[in-house]
Amino acid sequence: MANLPAHIKDLLSDLVARYRAQVDYLAIRLEAAEGADILLRGNKIETLSEGISIGGQVRACHKGGWGFASFNQLATLTERIEEAISAARLVGDEETLLAPIPTIQDTCILPLTGTDPRQIPLADKKALCQHYGEILRSVSSKVATVSVRYGDSAQRMILVTSEGTLLEQSWVDMEMRFAATARNGETVQTGRETTGSRKAYEDLVGLDAQVRSAAQRAVDSLALPPVKGNTYTVVIDPILTGLFVHEAFGHLSEADMTYENPDLLEVMSLGRRFGPEDLQIFDGAAPVGHRGSYYYDDEGTPASTTQLIQDGVLVGRLHSRETAGKLGEEATGNARCLNYHYPPIVRMTNTWIERGNTPVQDLFDGIQEGVYARNWLGGMTNGEMFTFAAGEAWMIRNGEIAEPVRDVTLSGNAFKTLADIEAIGDDFFWDESGGCGKGGQSGLPVGCGGPSLRISNVIVGGEAI
Structure with a gap:
């Protein structure tokens, strides 16, 4: 996970305390994320990337008007806070109505039940996509195009508000999408499957039968009569x-x-x-x-x-x-x-x-x-x-x-x-x-x-x- 500065929670809390009196509500949400993205189309890998990002947003509300600013450089955070506050004060002319919620002081991680995808080399994820692509293509010579998409992301979020909430939350999410398009003359049919998980990388492995069924449905549909509307x-x-x-x-x-x-x-x-x-x-x-x-x-x-x-x-x-x-x-x-x-x-x-x-x-x-x-x-x-x-x-x-x-x-x-x-x-x-x-x-x-x-x-x- 991308590293955040030490004492970042203290820094955010101090900034909120400094500016809270200028608006009815102020919140800073800081996010560190990393992930992988792979796209296979046909038999070619078109996208293969890993990325890390740190950024955040400021939301301010004054007399019912909202100001919003995002940033990806902590050095500009003070300026972004002032921009959000200025925008809120400029548009607010009614009453701020926010339903009450408890003041939260908590740190929580959505637990994985198996392997974290960040522990899997990018080459292995690429090989998994190619494996599924081969299955899609192997079903029939009538399969004209196939695609496999893989994505995973890990996010760590820190939220500090003028009401006293100080919250940290982390999670991991994964998804794969498969598609096969079959053609017979002018008739074209597509089969799709999609799966996702917040539990384990293993949930994306061993999907051969599910992937094959997507291509098989596309091929089988070529010979079927259209439904009568x-x-x-x-x-x-x-x-x-x-x-x-x-x-x-x-x-x-x-x-x-x-x-x-x-x-x-x-x-x-x-x-x-x-x-x-x-x-x-x-x-x-x-x-x-x-x-x-x-x-x-x-x-x-x-x-x-x-x-x-x-x-x-x-x-x-x-x-x-x-x-x-x-x-x-x-x-x-x-x-x-x-x-x-x-x-x-x-x-x-x-x-x-x-x-x-x-x-x-x-x-x-x-x-x-x-x-x-x-x-x-x-x-x-x-x-x-x-x-x-x-x-x-x-x-x-x-x-x-x-x-x-x-x-x-x-x-x-x-x-x-x-x-x-x-x-x-x-x-x-x-x-x-x-x-x-x-x-x-x-x-x-x-x-x-x-x-x-x-x-x-x-x-x-x-x-x-």
């Missing part, structure tokens, strides 16, 4: 459930999306029913071992678990201290920043739908014609509207899984889709592959989870009828 009852697997709850509902639960949007705030009013009585949705960094887990967020708020939907009814939302203060609610520990270049904003952590009571095989009962969709290729959301592409899919006929199909996209309105959940499976899976983007901060580690779901009236795009 229509409105169907669908059954989705836990991976798609996790993607749905994160993208289509989770972002709408982030309070900075609502407190400045009266129309959305009215739609997302607490106490409103959104789904069946057995629907439970949560978000929280408190569950240990997931990619969105931590002890404190980037404002020093302790991690928690927030129930968003209880028995089908909206009962909570995700907050920073400012959004909680403005809405008169409690801070939930969801203020996160990708790194020191960005201020913390409201972000999801680990988001999941709780498992239900319906045996998975019973989810298909009574469906005369429907679609079973698994895994994901990609997707997009626009407010409450979503479109996701399934990684693989089959028709459902007379309550049974039938022929496989390709080019399956699932579209709809998040609120209507929640209301159309007909049954919740008794299975559950955590997907640790998430890298969330928002407000220009892309790749923030998150976890998603859930059971299989049966949903009626889903628009399935494919070949026109």
